[in-house]
Amino acid sequence: MDLTFDAEHEEFRAEARAWLRAHVPHEPLPSLDTAAGFEAHRAWETALFSDRWSVVSWPIEFGGRGVGIMAWLVFEEEYYRARAPKRVSQNGIFLLGPTLLEYGTPAQKERFLPPMASGEEIWCQGWSEPDAGSDLAAIRSRATRNAGGDGWLLNGQKTWASRGAFADWCFGIFRTDPQAERHRGLTYFLVAMDAPGVTVRPIPQIDGETGFAEIFFENVEVPDAQVLGDEDAGWSVAMSTAGSERGLSLRSPARYTKAAARLIDLFDQRGAPPMAADAVARAYMDAEAYRLHTYWTASQVARGHAVGPEASCNKIFWSETDVQIHETALALLGPEAELLESGSPGEWLDGYLFSLAGPIYAGTNQIQRNVVAERLLGLPRG
Ligand SMILES: Cc1cc2nc3c(=O)[nH]c(=O)nc-3n(C[C@H](O)[C@H](O)[C@H](O)COP(=O)(O)OP(=O)(O)OC[C@H]3O[C@@H](n4cnc5c(N)ncnc54)[C@H](O)[C@@H]3O)c2cc1C
Numbered sequence: 237m238d239l240t241f242d243a244e245h246e247e248f249r250a251e252a253r254a255w256l257r258a259h260v261p262h263e264p265l266p267s268l269d270t271a272a273g274f275e276a277h278r279a280w281e282t283a284l285f286s287d288r289w290s291v292v293s294w295p296i297e298f299g300g301r302g303v304g305i306m307a308w309l310v311f312e313e314e315y316y317r318a319r320a321p322k323r324v325s326q327n328g329i330f331l332l333g334p335t336l337l338e339y340g341t342p343a344q345k346e347r348f349l350p351p352m353a354s355g356e357e358i359w360c361q362g363w364s365e366p367d368a369g370s371d372l373a374a375i376r377s378r379a380t381r382n383a384g385g386d387g388w389l390l391n392g393q394k395t396w397a398s399r400g401a402f403a404d405w406c407f408g409i410f411r412t413d414p415q416a417e418r419h420r421g422l423t424y425f426l427v428a429m430d431a432p433g434v435t436v437r438p439i440p441q442i443d444g445e446t447g448f449a450e451i452f453f454e455n456v457e458v459p460d461a462q463v464l465g466d467e468d469a470g471w472s473v474a475m476s477t478a479g480s481e482r483g484l485s486l487r488s489p490a491r492y493t494k495a496a497a498r499l500i501d502l503f504d505q506r507g508a509p510p511m512a513a514d515a516v517a518r519a520y521m522d523a524e525a526y527r528l529h530t531y532w533t534a535s536q537v538a539r540g541h542a543v544g545p546e547a548s549c550n551k552i553f554w555s556e557t558d559v560q561i562h563e564t565a566l567a568l569l570g571p572e573a574e575l576l577e578s579g580s581p582g583e584w585l586d587g588y589l590f591s592l593a594g595p596i597y598a599g600t601n602q603i604q605r606n607v608v609a610e611r612l613l614g615l616p617r618g
Pocket residue numbers: 360361362363364365368369370371395396397398399593596597598599600601602603606
């Protein structure tokens with residue numbers, strides 16, 4: 237099997253590398269979980285979009301280059317190589333975007349995809365509720381038909397919405413038929429965060445930043461044009477979004493191969509004990525394995541196959557690899573790992589703290605193991 241990229245992809249890589257070299261800010265942007273940092277990252281999205289680098293695999297009419305999924309992987313490799321800013325629009329471009337391309341009407345694609353690609357409209361996800369996390373089908377937020385029959389009234393509460401404190405739009409599922417079986421009777425809505433009746437309550441994290449928000453809906457009017465997919469068929473639309481989060485689009489392998497390369501540099505600088513070499517080698521091999529596996533998945537997708545429950549294996553692997561890489565780095569740094577840099581955790585400590593969330597978000601790893609057991613291995617339900 238030939239795992240090298242062809243000349244066209246290498247040309248694309250060179251173009252991406254040159255652009256990133258010329259445009260990536262020299263100083264890191266402030267945290268995207270602060271109001272100022274969020275806007276700084278939005279401006280970066282706009283800069284990417286201006287030269288058509290924000291969503292390279294999307295169709296040209298929506299702001300992409302229509303270059304396909306393998307080229308997107310090449311772009312991601314260059315993006316991490318250049319140490320470019322985090323993608324504040326990731327909920328939109330990596331999660332909702334693919335779902336809109338699959339389920340959206342032509343009018344919805346035209347309305348929502350270009351401002352998503354440009355950073356003009358940044359999205360948050362409204363899945364979790366106070367009593368519905370792992371068991372997402374337990375959600376209680378409701379959508380009822382407007383008295384006039386056109387549009388909907390939304391009521392209820394969502395929580396843990398990443399970037400919900402600053403986002404412009406929210407996507408999520410609401411119960412539209414309370415009599416139906418739990419996974420039916422749910423509908424997928426797109427809601428403007430400034431719509432009357434939406435209240436956002438930021439959740440301060442232990443570091444004081446507002447990475448999350450609770451969102452309250454009180455008689456929020458939403459037109460039919462903001463229903464994605466069919467009424468009462470929101471579960472399968474939501475699973476398409478979750479598949480992108482666990483499978484191909486949220487966590488590209490470049491994130492891990494780059495981190496593993498930095499780990500090797502750290503190991504070299506430290507002249508670390510030989511016993512650490514095993515953990516460093518393991519991190520490198522796992523990141524490489526993830527890269528090769530992703531190429532395989534991408535080539536399947538390029539041939540028209542959908543990513544199914546195997547996305548759950550993917551999610552377990554990327555989240556556990558992230559923890560392992562960062563744990564090894566902290567072990568190499570020893571007590572220095574905890575030193576603050578200009579009042580903030582250093583890159584490794586910051587990355588480690590975030591890696592601990594990986595086994596929780598996008599559906600906990602316990603739940604993903606249940607999916608693997610039941611849907612891939614055919615084991616009986618526990
Ligand atoms: C960094 C981060 C970002 C997030 N961003 C968002 C977001 O943008 N939007 C959003 O809607 N939500 C978001 N979440 C919330 C996330 O989706 C939930 O935390 C997650 O689904 C788990 O739900 P829960 O916290 O209610 O835990 P619970 O569902 O209460 O689970 C508690 C524990 O019990 C285990 N458990 C539960 N049921 C089972 C079972 N059947 N079998 C085995 N073990 C089980 C779980 O694995 C977990 O360990 C985010 C979370 C984090 C950490």
